[in-house]
Amino acid sequence: MEKIIVHAKFHTGHRQLGYPGKCRFVHGHTWRGTVAISTEAFPRDALDMSIDFGHIKQVMRDLDHKMLVVESDATFMDPALIEPEGVVVMKGKGPSVENVAHHVFERVVALIGRQYPGRGIAYRIEVIIQETENNCFVVEQTATV
Template sequence: MSRIRITKEFNFETGHALYGYDGKCRNVHGHSYHLSVTIIGTPITETGHIKLGMVMDFGDLKKIVNEEVVDLFDHATVFNKNSPHIELARTLESQGHRVILADYQPTSENMVIDFAERISKRLPANIQLHSLKLRETGTAYAEWVAADNPESAS
């Protein structure tokens, strides 16, 4: 049977600041992110199976991505936990704002790596994460592809 790729798309709003950066993005700002999640697998062929013909139910994929990425990052502000922004983060948290202190500089490149790890660990054994595309603006995105990352692909 053929291996098929399916893609589900997501949107969320996230703020961040790039500590030590030499441009405007060192300031706290936000993006309307667009995340495309592509998985690969073989469609179910068991006669009578409730999900006959599907690689994975889009609803099941949506649940995973929402729980691992969207629900956490939507309307949150992400800071590198090793930056001086930690004081600002604590102040924002004390005022009821959602803050994520990441182990990395919160660039689109690092965020898409983080998202790939989060999503991969939740997929069924017969399904692999094929790629992620995280669009930060209408003209800029970072892309993670399993074939380029064999050590981290599930």
């Protein structure tokens, strides 16, 4: 078994519209993310490297200094008010740590698929997103790419 582990830190804004506490107001977090990918034997490129660690890190860094929103947050979807390049639209009902973890997971699967398409290799992918010192959410799933 082989395993890749990559850590990254990123700063974002978000708000939980409809939340009955202070999280409904725009606020920021310094998130810490870890992506761990394991498989029996990673495919290798021409330099005998597997998946570029920097590309995995970039999936998380793409969120850096962005406002994380969902489509229902009309204020942040209005390009007359907010520059679209500063906004990342997540799936779901809120830009929660749960949805941030799934967002990263889906992009890591897509990244592997772009580098090694159609290999039929099963990867166990774990995405750990730490929203605060005390709160983490983990997505752990097998993806066959």
